[in-house]
Amino acid sequence: MTLALSFCSNVFADNWTNSNDIKSTFINYQGNTTRKNLTDLSINIQTHYLDKFDLLFAYNHTKLNAGQGNSSRQNQLTVGANWFQYFDKIEGRIGWQLKNYSLTTPSNTIADITSGGISYLDYQKSFYLDTLFTQSQYINKVINDYTVNQANLSFEFSPRLKSSWLSFQLIAIDNADNLLFDSTLYSANFEWTQFLYRTGFPLPMRFIIGLQIGEQRYLVLQRLNSVNNSPDAQTASYWVNATWHISDNSQLGLSIATSEHQTDLQEKYNSTYSSILLNIKW
Amino acid sequence: MKSWSLNIIFFAVYLSNPVMGNENPWEISHKLEQKADYAGATQAIQGVLKNNFQHEYAQTRSGWLSYLQKDYSTSVSHYKTAIEINPKSLDAKLGITLPLMAQGRWREAANYSKEVLIVSPHHYYAEIRLMACEEALLQWDALLEHAQRVSRIYPTDATVLIYLARAASVSGNNNKAIDTYKDVLERLPGNLEAIRFLASNNIK
Numbered sequence: 373m374t375l376a377l378s379f380c381s382n383v384f385a386d387n388w389t390n391s392n393d394i395k396s397t398f399i400n401y402q403g404n405t406t407r408k409n410l411t412d413l414s415i416n417i418q419t420h421y422l423d424k425f426d427l428l429f430a431y432n433h434t435k436l437n438a439g440q441g442n443s444s445r446q447n448q449l450t451v452g453a454n455w456f457q458y459f460d461k462i463e464g465r466i467g468w469q470l471k472n473y474s475l476t477t478p479s480n481t482i483a484d485i486t487s488g489g490i491s492y493l494d495y496q497k498s499f500y501l502d503t504l505f506t507q508s509q510y511i512n513k514v515i516n517d518y519t520v521n522q523a524n525l526s527f528e529f530s531p532r533l534k535s536s537w538l539s540f541q542l543i544a545i546d547n548a549d550n551l552l553f554d555s556t557l558y559s560a561n562f563e564w565t566q567f568l569y570r571t572g573f574p575l576p577m578r579f580i581i582g583l584q585i586g587e588q589r590y591l592v593l594q595r596l597n598s599v600n601n602s603p604d605a606q607t608a609s610y611w612v613n614a615t616w617h618i619s620d621n622s623q624l625g626l627s628i629a630t631s632e633h634q635t636d637l638q639e640k641y642n643s644t645y646s647s648i649l650l651n652i653k654w
Numbered sequence: 655m656k657s658w659s660l661n662i663i664f665f666a667v668y669l670s671n672p673v674m675g676n677e678n679p680w681e682i683s684h685k686l687e688q689k690a691d692y693a694g695a696t697q698a699i700q701g702v703l704k705n706n707f708q709h710e711y712a713q714t715r716s717g718w719l720s721y722l723q724k725d726y727s728t729s730v731s732h733y734k735t736a737i738e739i740n741p742k743s744l745d746a747k748l749g750i751t752l753p754l755m756a757q758g759r760w761r762e763a764a765n766y767s768k769e770v771l772i773v774s775p776h777h778y779y780a781e782i783r784l785m786a787c788e789e790a791l792l793q794w795d796a797l798l799e800h801a802q803r804v805s806r807i808y809p810t811d812a813t814v815l816i817y818l819a820r821a822a823s824v825s826g827n828n829n830k831a832i833d834t835y836k837d838v839l840e841r842l843p844g845n846l847e848a849i850r851f852l853a854s855n856n857i858k
Contacts, residue, residue: 386765423759458757460726465758495758569824571794620793 391418395649403641404633407602408439416450416597428452428471430597446482449474450597467491469504473592473599483510483601487594489524500528500539506592510601519548520590537565539582545589552589552603559586576614577623584609584631608632611645625649683715692722710739714746717753726753744770744777751783760790776807785817797821812842823851832857 393416401407414432421427430450437443452471459466473485489504506522528539541561547553563582568575588606592599600606611629618624629645679698686695696719702712717732733750736743747766754763764787770780781804788797801818808814819834832855835848842848852858 386761386768389761420761422762422765423757458727458759460724460728460757463724493758495756497758571825575826577792617792617794620795 387422389420389653391420391651391653392416393418393649393651395647397645397647399643399645401641401643404639404643406438407641408437410434410436414448414597424456426454428454428597432597445478446601447476447478448597448599449476452597462492464492464494464499467493467502469502469594471594471597473597475599475601481511483508483599485509485592485599487592489594491526496533498530498533500526502526504594506594508590508592508599508601510590515551516549518551520552521546521548522590522592524594535567537567539563539565543586543588543591545591547590557587557589557605559584559588571617571619573616577617578615580611580613582609582611582613602633603636605634606631607634621653623649623651625651683719687719687722692719695719696723707735708739710736710743713739714743714749717746717749721749721753721756724756726757729753730757742773744774748777748779748783751780755783755786755790758790760787763787764791776804778808778811781808782813785814789817789820794821794824798825810841812838812845815841816845816847819848819851828855 393414395412395414395416397410397412397414399410399412401409412432412434414430416428416430418429419427428450430448430452432446432448432450434446434448435443436446450471450473452469455468457466457468458464467490469487469489469491471487473483473487475482475485485506485508487504487506489502491500491502493500502524503526504522504524506524508520508522510518510520512518523544524541526539526541528537530537539562541563543559543561545557545559561582561584563580565578565580567578570577584606585608588600589603590601591606609629609631611627613625613627615623615625625648627645627647627649631643631645632640633643634640679702683695683698686692686698696716699712699715702709703716706712713732713736717729717736720726720729720732730750730753733746733753736746737750740746747770751763751766754760754766764784767780767784767787770777771784774780781800785797785800785804788794788800797817798821801814801821805811805814805818815834815838819831819838822828822834823831832852835851836857838845838848839852
């Protein structure tokens with residue numbers, strides 16, 4: 373009986389696995405009078421049930437330092453789920469994704485964001501396609517509530533199987549009420565991932581270089597659970613990321629990025645981003 | 655007279671068709687599998703399953719034949735039924751790992767391999783499939799320890815040594831990887847992976 377219980381407990385433990393991230397981010401703004409820097413601390417808890425579905429719960433706390441002793445705080449709560457189905461006729465896996473992001477300050481609700489989509493990954497893991505739709509409903513007592521719609525189309529493939537990965541993401545952002553901007557904004561993200569297959573230090577297990585072109589506002593990056601609710605436009609961005617395999621159950625990631633921004637008054641400024649992420653699995 | 659001769663012809667055709675005749679469906683299924691007619695081999699035993707869904711061997715065999723047809727989801731379904739009928743079946747638990755791995759469902763395949771190893775420690779195919787899962791899940795520490803342990807039990811086997819060499823290489827233990835790939839070439843001369851790795855380390 374004890375043996376049976378122990379066996380069941382092992383199988384149960386193997387059926388459910390957890391992947392948890394603790395991430396600290398610092399953004400420094402240059403040439404902006406209302407933004408000095410931003411700090412963000414996030415905790416992501418992702419639970420996988422075999423290769424069938426994932427559940428996500430994430431919490432971010434952000435503090436924006438506006439200078440001269442002024443600061444504002446924001447909380448983000450993310451809940452989500454992925455569900456996978458396997459289709460032999462198309463030799464791949466279809467994934468269904470649904471996420472909800474709730475942005476609040478200590479006293480108000482800022483936004484309620486819902487994102488959903490569908491993805492395809494072939495069995496060989498050489499080709500990936502997804503399309504995602506996001507609706508962000510911002511609550512604003514000064515001008516009016518407004519809605520931002522976002523559509524993403526990602527095309528990713530492996531030029532050399534298991535060795536590298538190339539990703540293209542096209543993003544269209546539209547302000548349904550035309551309160552923020554009149555025309556639809558288009559942008560694209562390109563990313564190259566190189567897998568080095570190394571454990572420990574100093575060589576990372578993989579590194580990524582990426583760039584963004586085109587204009588982005590109120591961008592939601594589903595994969596990173598990131599919501600940028602700054603009213604300013606991000607017009608370009610360049611980033612690198614390296615991830616180290618500390619052990620089978622832990623990874624360390626470092627990212628740095630530099631971005632160009634523009635306000636509605638056509639004032640330009642830059643930001644530098646740095647983050648450290650610790651991933652722990654059990 | 656005309657209808658009598660037609661009946662004779664129909665009867666002759668009936669006898670000449672092994673599926674329609676009284677030939678054993680298992681015999682037909684195995685013959686067709688040998689001819690790589692996996693769809694036909696599956697079809698031949700459908701009658702058995704129709705009459706008795708709980709027929710363990712028919713379920714297990716259908717799982718295998720569906721896998722050969724790359725109908726992986728159906729294969730998983732048959733193997734799961736076989737496991738429900740006989741939870742002790744190592745054949746079905748090993749069998750189900752194949753379609754699961756083909757679909758990239760590494761966690762599930764690893765779990766079934768572990769279930770086999772609990773009952774039958776050091777089972778060769780369970781060990782090899784678990785290693786394949788560990789590699790796919792990037793569990794390099796586990797793979798290194800696992801392949802090291804299994805290589806002592808199956809010291810003549812090149813496949814285990816290839817997994818050991820890969821894990822050693824990823825873990826930064828280049829000397830261990832070089833020695834292990836040399837061992838691979840003793841057992842499997844001409845192995846391209848070993849030759850390439852040694853060449854990249856300037857070793858002929």
